[in-house]
Amino acid sequence: MRFTSYQKRLFGYALALCRDRELASEIVQDCVVRAMTASRVPCDEPAYRAWLFTIVRNLWRDHLRKKPRHAEIETSDTGDFGMAPFAHEETVINVIAVRQALEQLPIQHRDILALVDIAGFGYAEAAVILGIPEGTVMSRISRARSALAVRLCDAAVVQLPTAYRQGTK
C-alpha cells in the first residue's frame, strides 16, 4: 500500500501541472500502473516518493510532447518580482482564488510550487526531481510565490512604501 499515502498529493501535483482534472486523473492512473509494473522500485521511502512524482512529471512532459497544441507557452513571467505586493490586513487566502491564480502561472512556476507546497518536498528533493541546483530552487520558488501573490492581490494591491521596495527602511 505504499502508493496510497501519496495519492492525493500526486493528484494535486498533476492537477497543478496540467490544470485539467481528467488529464490529471489519467496521469496519476498511469503513474500507478507504471509503479505497479516497474521491475525496480526504490526501497527507501523518500526515494520512492520522489520516484512517484518524477513519474507524474515525466508523464506530463510526455503528454506535452505528444500534444503540441497543449504545449505550455513559457511567458516572461519568470523574472524577478522582488517583494510581492500584499494586502497587509488580509492573511486569509481564498482557496479558489489560489487555484485560479496558480493556473495563470507559467509551467515553471506551477511546477516548483506544486513540488514544494503541494507535494511537500524540501528544496534538495525538488532540485533532484527538477534536475537543477538547490540554489535555483530557492530563487525559483520565491519568484513563483511572488508571481502568485501578484495575481492574488490584483484586486486589492496595497503598494508598499517606497522605502521597503528600495530596501532602505
Next chain:
Amino acid sequence: MNRGKPGWEELNGYVDGELAPAAAAEVAHAAARDEVVALRIAKLHAIKGALNDAYTQNQVIIAIPPQARYRHWPLSLAVGFVLTIAIFAAGLVLHKSADDRPSLVAEVLAKHEAWRQQAVITSENINTSMPLQLPDFTAAGFSAVLFDRFPSAEGISITQIGYVGRHGCRLSLFIAPAGAGHVQPELVSDDKILFAAWSTPSNTYFAVAKGLNRTRFAVITDALRDATTYTAPLDNSMRIALANAHQPCTT
C-alpha cells in the same frame, strides 16, 4: 543576510524551513521587530497552506465524457490483458451468432441498462445470501448491491451481480455457463458502453459498464478477471489501482 531586513528569498526559505538555524533566527528576530516582515511571513504561510488545501483536500474528480476527452489507451500489461481478453472472447464466439435470437451480449447489455435505470437498493445481507462467492471489492470502494438470476433467450441461466462505486458508478458482472454466448461486435460500437469477456473452465464472464473511463474499467475488469479466475483475494497493488479508479459516471 542584510541584517534586520530579510530579503524575499530568505523569507521564502524561512517559511519553507530551509534556512540554516542562524539565518532562521535572524528572520525571526526581524519579524519580532518589524510588523511588515511578520505580515509577509504570515502571508507566505497562508499562501503555502492554501495551495496545499486547494490541491489536496476535498477534491471532487469531475469526469469528462470519454469520447470527448479520452487521450490515450492504457499502458499497463494488466489493462492490455483485459483488452486482449475482450478481443479474444469476441473472436472465439463470433461464429456462433448465426441466428435471429438476441445475442447473449445484447441481453446482458440490456440487463445492465435496465438496472442502471433503477434506484440502487442496498442489500446488506447480499453477501451472505448469495449461493456463490462474490469478488470482494469493498475495500476498493465497490459494493455488491444486486444479485439476480434470469434465463437468456436460449434458456441459459445467467447470474448478474451489480456493483456500485462510491461515486455511483455501476458495473455489472454477468456469469454464464462455460461456452455460452453470442458476441456481435456491433453491439459494443457505442464507446460509452464498456464490455469485457473472459472464460474459466466452468464459466463465461461478462463485465459491463457505461460512462466509465476506459482505463479504469480495464483495471477494474482485470481485478474481476483475477478474482473469478483464481478466486483469490485482491492483492495490494490491485486494491490501489481500484482505489484510484473512483470517478463518477459520465452518463
